[in-house]
Amino acid sequence: MTLPKPAFRRVITIANQKGGVGKTTTTVNLASALALQGLTVLVVDLDPQGNASTALGVVHTSGTPSSYELLIGEVKAPEAIQTSPHSERLLCIPATIDLAGAEIELVSMVARENRLKGALNDKVLAELDVDFVLIDCPPSLGLLTVNAMVAAKEVLIPIQCEYYALEGRSAAPQHRTRPGSSEPGSACLDRPTDDVRRAYQAGRSGRRRSTQTLR
Numbered sequence: 001m002t003l004p005k006p007a008f009r010r011v012i013t014i015a016n017q018k019g020g021v022g023k024t025t026t027t028v029n030l031a032s033a034l035a036l037q038g039l040t041v042l043v044v045d046l047d048p049q050g051n052a053s054t055a056l057g058v059v060h061t062s063g064t065p066s067s068y069e070l071l072i073g074e075v076k077a078p079e080a081i082q083t084s085p086h087s088e089r090l091l092c093i094p095a096t097i098d099l100a101g102a103e104i105e106l107v108s109m110v111a112r113e114n115r116l117k118g119a120l121n122d123k124v125l126a127e128l129d130v131d132f133v134l135i136d137c138p139p140s141l142g143l144l145t146v147n148a149m150v151a152a153k154e155v156l157i158p159i160q161c162e163y164y165a166l167e168g169r170s171a172a173p174q175h176r177t178r179p180g181s182s183e184p185g186s187a188c189l190d191r192p193t194d195d196v197r198r199a200y201q202a203g204r205s206g207r208r209r210s211t212q213t214l215r
Helices: 023-036 051-056 067-072 097-106 112-119 122-128 143-151 163-170 194-214
Strands: 010-014 041-045 090-093 132-136 154-156
Touching (some): 010 143, 023 041, 023 051, 023 132, 041 051, 051 090, 067 097, 067 112
Parallel strands (some): 010 132, 010 154, 041 132
């Protein structure tokens, strides 16, 4: 079984200011599932921890061409891309520990929030012939995450129905489609929805009842 190619190339950022909510797990599993279904996926690891790179089995030791060199302009995207040993349709731009200092270097750069978007422009992605680009972010709202947000047309926010994860979600930058925009795939993020809040409240009430029963 194979999935049909999307009508347009999907560029998706996976982000949440809260750590431990499943950003990397979501990125890696979604990428693997799409590759298994016959689609070509590029994973861009923007987390200095490099867990997505580890999961995909690519080299990400210091000095390896990576998302760090891509952001500061030392290499082009094709030079940093590695093919995962798990699938020839699974590509990755790894993250190395060098990425930890990238935000300091980006501060003084012109159009620093557009560095990733420029490196992964439509021409580059067309030459790579990828169907999906998934960008894994660190648990912060620094320049790495901002670059990921600017580069993407869609944002996926993994979340747990718990208070701290909701705080991380509500702190995410507003990434809205301009009024009247018809660009396909554009995302419009808002504050946590009533459904999510109700789910959280229901879970908290259930835990309170369980605690009272135990007492």
